[in-house]
Amino acid sequence: MVRIEDIYKSFGDTEVLKGISLTFEKGKTNLIIGRSGAGKTVLLKTLVGLIMPTSGTVWYDDTNFTQLDKKSLREVRMNIGMLFQGSALFDSMNVEENIRFPMDMFKKMTPGEKQKRVDYCLEVVGLEGVNKKYPSEISGGMKKRVGIARAIVLDPDYLFCDEPNSGLDPKTSLLVDELILEITRNNNTTTIINTHDMNSVMGIGENIALLHQGKVAWQGDKDHIIDSDNELLQSFIFASPFLRELKEKAYGH
């Protein structure tokens, strides 16, 4: 479980996060949604310690993440997997070396054990046989899946995904969502996803927080979206006329 209490973050005079308190549950897909500039990425980066909050606390289970020294911070981070918006695969390494990198760096395993783990992770993301390809030789969707494979290679308790569907076609996007959901279920991870993809929200949103101007404007799950009378949520989710029309036809409101 990851819990944040009263998080504030300012850049100069601009206050981006204004007292956010949230709980991200274990074994669930926790979604942070909101319009561009709402503070989603800043919140996600604050959660993993890439940005330090101006005030407030981030808890990883019983560990106060915001007060850790560098050494302890690194230890906690080794239990975190993260999928970046652009996948962040290392260009100088092939797919296999990318996935193996955290193991090479931190784990005392035999080459055979590492190979087995790499093959397993590639199998989980459905990319067997691309081991020797370089990031420049694979598609955007494949890069995302390799990114997921690298994120789960150390079997982390916490999985963070920054815009996992951006730049993907709807079918691949669905595949990535299903993959994240499956990993969350099977590994019982605390998964936190930053997205503004409506299909993801309606498909895998088990615990959703809507950010608006640096504050939490709504919280709930995908089943409560349709009936919610929160105007910000409705205008965000059903922003397109096509979706509004569909909703009216299906629900009559």
Add this chain to the structure above:
Amino acid sequence: MLWRLPYHFGRYLMMLWQAFSVPENYRMYWKETVRQMYDIGIGSLVIVALISVFIGAVSGLQFVYQLDGQLIPMYYIGYIVRDLAIIELSPTFTNLVLSGKVGSNMTSEIGGMRQKEHIDAMEIMGLNTAAYLVLPRTIAALAVIPLLVAVSAILAIAGGYVATVLPGELSHTDYVRGLRTFYNPYNIQMMFVKSYVFAFILSTVSCYQGYYVKSGSVNLGKASTQAVVYSNILILLADYLLVVLLTSD
């Protein structure tokens, strides 16, 4: 710009403090160091060789022109080319050229990694990114650049020979006699001291520029240019200080 100098210097020292810490995994750091050594060494050999041969050749010819008809013996040309190459031209020119080639490459590579969130990805894995990105490059530069400088000195002397002896401006005996005259092994030490200091400046300043680059291709281009400009200024400054220090009695 100058008022931000203490800020940059402080941040540079902090980066070095982080960089020179115990590696998480020696084998991985060594692998990266070897990759960098190959890039710096093999990748720069042709340009260093080309520049060195021409430096030696031009120096030789210039001194043939200067000393022609003077009372100074012609074999002094070999002596002058040798010492000019060893003490000054090879260490300084090689490093000025390498700051343009190797330094800007380091800045672009690390800066690109910063912009494409590779560094963030490494941070989240629990890696000391300053150490992993800066230490192998600095060690590789310190290991390879002095060797390149030594090669450069040899080639500059050879270039002087080719330009003066082959066209008949100077006899083979005179040039070789010049090379053997007034030889002081201390000059070789001076060459290596300069090489190490310049290599350190070149690699760490370039890494610094890349490590703290802001987003956008314009900023990456600017950082690469700044890496070359600042490295060159600092190399020239260090050159002067080293000459004062190393040649004072």
